[in-house]
Every structure is written in structure tokens, then in C-alpha cells.
Amino acid sequence: MTIVVRRLLTWLGAVTLTAVAVLAVPTAAQAATPAWPTLSGGTSGANVATAQFLLRHHGQTLTVDGFYGSGTVAAVSAFQSGRGLAADGIVGPLTWGGLAVTVDVGANSNAVRALQTALNKYGYGLTVDGIWGAATTNAVTSFKANRGLTGGTTVGATTWQWLVGDGQGGGNYRLVIGRSVLPRSEYDDPHHDYPAIDLPTVTGVTTYAITSGTISHVGGGCGYGIGISGDDGAYYQYCHLSSRSVAAGSRVSAGQVIGYTGNTGNSTGPHLHLEVRVNGGNRCPQLMLLALYDGASVPAPSTLPSTGCAY
Ligand SMILES: [Zn+2]
Numbered sequence: 069m070t071i072v073v074r075r076l077l078t079w080l081g082a083v084t085l086t087a088v089a090v091l092a093v094p095t096a097a098q099a100a101t102p103a104w105p106t107l108s109g110g111t112s113g114a115n116v117a118t119a120q121f122l123l124r125h126h127g128q129t130l131t132v133d134g135f136y137g138s139g140t141v142a143a144v145s146a147f148q149s150g151r152g153l154a155a156d157g158i159v160g161p162l163t164w165g166g167l168a169v170t171v172d173v174g175a176n177s178n179a180v181r182a183l184q185t186a187l188n189k190y191g192y193g194l195t196v197d198g199i200w201g202a203a204t205t206n207a208v209t210s211f212k213a214n215r216g217l218t219g220g221t222t223v224g225a226t227t228w229q230w231l232v233g234d235g236q237g238g239g240n241y242r243l244v245i246g247r248s249v250l251p252r253s254e255y256d257d258p259h260h261d262y263p264a265i266d267l268p269t270v271t272g273v274t275t276y277a278i279t280s281g282t283i284s285h286v287g288g289g290c291g292y293g294i295g296i297s298g299d300d301g302a303y304y305q306y307c308h309l310s311s312r313s314v315a316a317g318s319r320v321s322a323g324q325v326i327g328y329t330g331n332t333g334n335s336t337g338p339h340l341h342l343e344v345r346v347n348g349g350n351r352c353p354q355l356m357l358l359a360l361y362d363g364a365s366v367p368a369p370s371t372l373p374s375t376g377c378a379y
Contacts, residue, residue, distance in 0.1 A: 101226060102233025102365060107159040111136045114189045115232045119159050121182035122167040123147055132181075168228035173221050175200045183223055186231035187211060190247075190363065214252065214362055233363065240300065241279050242323035243360040244342060249273055255357040258377045263350040265357065265377070267340040271310050273329040275340060277320040278304050278356075285316040290341075291333020294326050302351075302369035307341035308333050346370050352377035 105115055117134040120143075124130065128143040141157035148155040151166050159167070171179045181198040184207075188194055192207040208221050215230055223231075249269055259265055279298045286293030290307035294314070297303055310330025314320055331338040344351045351372035359366045 101229050102363065104161040104164040104229055105232055106161075107136055109136050109138070109141050109157065114185055116140070118182045118186045118232055119144075119164075119167060121178045121185060122169070125169060125178035125182065126167065164228070164232070165225060168225050170222060170224045171200065172223065173200055173205055180204065183208075183231070186228075189231070215364065230363070240322055241356070241360055241366045242276050243357065244276055244278050244306070245269060245273050245329070245340060247361060252358070252361050255361050256354050258354075258379050261378055263352045263374055263377050264341060264343040265353045267329075267342065269329045269338060269340055271328070271330045271338040273340070274325055275306060275309065275327045275329055277322055277324045277326050278342075278360075280319070280321045283314045283316055283318050283320055283326070285312065287333075289334035291335060292327065292330065293333065296320065296326075298369075300369060301346070303343075303345040305341075305343040305345070307343075308335040308339060344369055344372060346372070349374055 107116055107119055112135045114134065116136045117132055120130055120132040120134070120140060123140070123143045124132065126147055128147055130139045130143040144159055144163065145155040145157040147166070148157075148163060151163075153162055153166065169179050171177070171183055176199050178198060180200045181196050183200075184194040184196045184198075184204060187204070187207045188196070190211060192203075192211075194203055194207055205221055208223060208227075211217075211231070212219075212221075212227060217227055217230065219227075245267065250267060254267055255265070257265065277296055279296065279300055279302075281296040281298040281300075281304075284295040284297065286295050286305060286307070290305065292309040292312055293305060293307045294309065294312055295303060295305045306326070308330055309327040309332065312327040314324070314326045320326060329338060329340045335341075342353050342357075344353045344356065346369050351369060351374050353372070354377050355367050355372055356369065358364075
């Protein structure tokens with residue numbers, strides 16, 4: 069469990085370049101395109117606002133408020149009728165396919181507002197002004213590069229699908245800390261001596277169950293540690309927490325708060341140590357965490373490599 073705090077190290081970059089490259093490249097190339105989400109009356113959020121901007125782009129009149137109310141249902145139905153689609157007022161794959169226009173650098177439209185809204189789900193912090201300037205170019209370039217998407221800056225159906233597709237990949241999994249806590253580059257770092265990962269956070273960062281399962285408490289060098297015997301058959305161990313918020317033997321769902329990061333046990337600085345074990349053997353968590361960070365399909369734990377993420 070000993071951790072060498074990564075941000076103090078400059079030599080690490082050179083030592084770990086090979087392993088990082090091996091891990092980072094296949095993530096983008098292997099992940100499947102996420103399915104279009106289905107939006108219907110009563111739902112809310114960034115995907116609804118994205119669809120509303122796209123409806124406006126296609127000439128529908130409605131308020132963009134991120135809430136799928138009666139005005140949105142009516143606008144969707146009208147759009148569907150105009151396209152020869154069944155006018156059920158629900159945005160499913162066929163309707164998304166009609167809404168998702170191709171956009172590129174220099175555009176100034178409600179489709180760009182939709183794009184900026186969707187990109188902001190991933191932390192890009194763009195101004196939603198409908199003007200595709202340098203900041204939007206940078207965000208699109210980064211978003212597509214992280215997923216291995218081709219075609220330059222062009223945002224077509226596939227990129228839209230990645231943007232609005234199921235934001236947490238497999239649905240049964242959640243990132244272990246808030247997405248804004250650490251940059252993506254922290255999720256492909258190898259561990260110091262065996263397959264695992266150390267996420268360098270400050271003390272007190274809210275920690276979430278990666279998937280549903282049954283809790284056990286772990287001590288010793290793990291400090292205030294938590295094990296999750298996942299419903300997927302894998303075992304997940306979190307170490308060095310400052311406190312736990314779930315009792316041993318209790319059930320958790322994916323994304324449930326289980327504790328807070330810290331520096332307990334055999335640890336030389338605040339961080340979250342995470343292990344994934346399948347049939348008792350440690351696997352590399354990096355591809356799983358990167359997929360969760362990217363909102364991509366989450367690889368099954370049994371497909372994770374057991375070598376290549378330690379130095
Ligand atoms: Zn560790």
C-alpha cells in the first residue's frame with residue numbers, strides 16, 4: 069500500500085512512459101460507440117437541453133430549459149411529423165439521427181449551442197453562445213482525441229452519439245471520485261509495485277462505489293479501507309480513507325457515497341488507492357477508470373490486463 073506521491077516526482081514521467089502509452093491508446097480505440105439515450109417527458113438535464121437546441125436549429129419553437137415538459141414534447145412531435153417519423157414525442161435513436169446535424173469550425177447556430185452544451189457535460193466549461201471559436205475547436209479536438217474519433221474537427225452523427233450517449237458507460241459503474249477532481253491524465257498512471265492505481269487527491273474527497281455490491285471493512289496497511297464484493301463478480305478495494313460511511317455487510321449501489329479520501333494506513337500522502345481483483349488476482353483498473361472518465365463503454369473486469377500497469 070505504500071504510495072509515493074506522484075506529484076512530487078519528476079523522474080516518474082520518464083520511467084512510466086511506456087506503460088502509460090500502452091494503456092492510453094487501446095482505451096480510445098477499443099471502446100464501442102455508446103447508444104443514443106432515450107429522452108421523454110419529465111426527464112431533465114444536459115442531454116435534454118442539447119436536444120432542445122437541436123430542435124430550435126431545425127426550426128422548432130421551444131424554450132431551452134433542460135426540462136422535457138409539454139413544450140418539448142410538442143416540438144419533438146412536430147419535428148418527427150415533418151421527418152416522416154412516428155410522432156410519439158420521444159427522442160429515441162431515429163429522432164436523434166435526424167436532429168444530430170453535422171457541424172464544424174466557424175459555424176454559428178443553435179446546433180453549436182447544442183454542441184457546447186453537450187461538451188460541457190465533460191467539463192469543458194464553454195460559453196454556450198452558438199459561436200464555434202477557438203475554445204470550441206479545442207474542446208472538440210480533445211473530446212475526439214480521447215475517444216479515438218477521426219474526421220478532424222467535424223462533429224457528425226458518431227461524435228454526437230459519443231457526446232449524448234450514456235454518460236457513465238455501462239450503467240452499472242460510476243467513477244470513484246468526482247470527475248472534476250482530477251484530470252484524465254491521472255487515470256492512466258501505473259501503480260508503484262503491483263496492478264492497482266493511486267489517485268492523488270487531497271483528504272476529504274467524496275468517494276463513490278464503483279459498482280453495486282456488498283461492503284467489507286479492510287484495515288492494516290490499507291488504513292480505513294473498504295472492500296466491495298461487486299455484483300459483477302469482481303472485488304474492489306479502496307484504501308487510506310479518512311472515514312467510511314457504510315457499515316460492513318451493507319449493500320451499496322453504483323455511485324453511492326462510501327467514504328472520504330485520506331492518508332490512513334501505510335501511506336505517505338493523501339490519495340485513494342484502488343484495486344480490482346478477479347478470482348483473487350489483481351487487475352489493472354486504468355482502462356475501467358478511463359472509460360468511466362470518458363463516458364465510454366466500461367470493459368468487464370475479467371477483460372482487464374493483469375500486467376502492464378506497475379513499475
Ligand atoms: Zn497504492
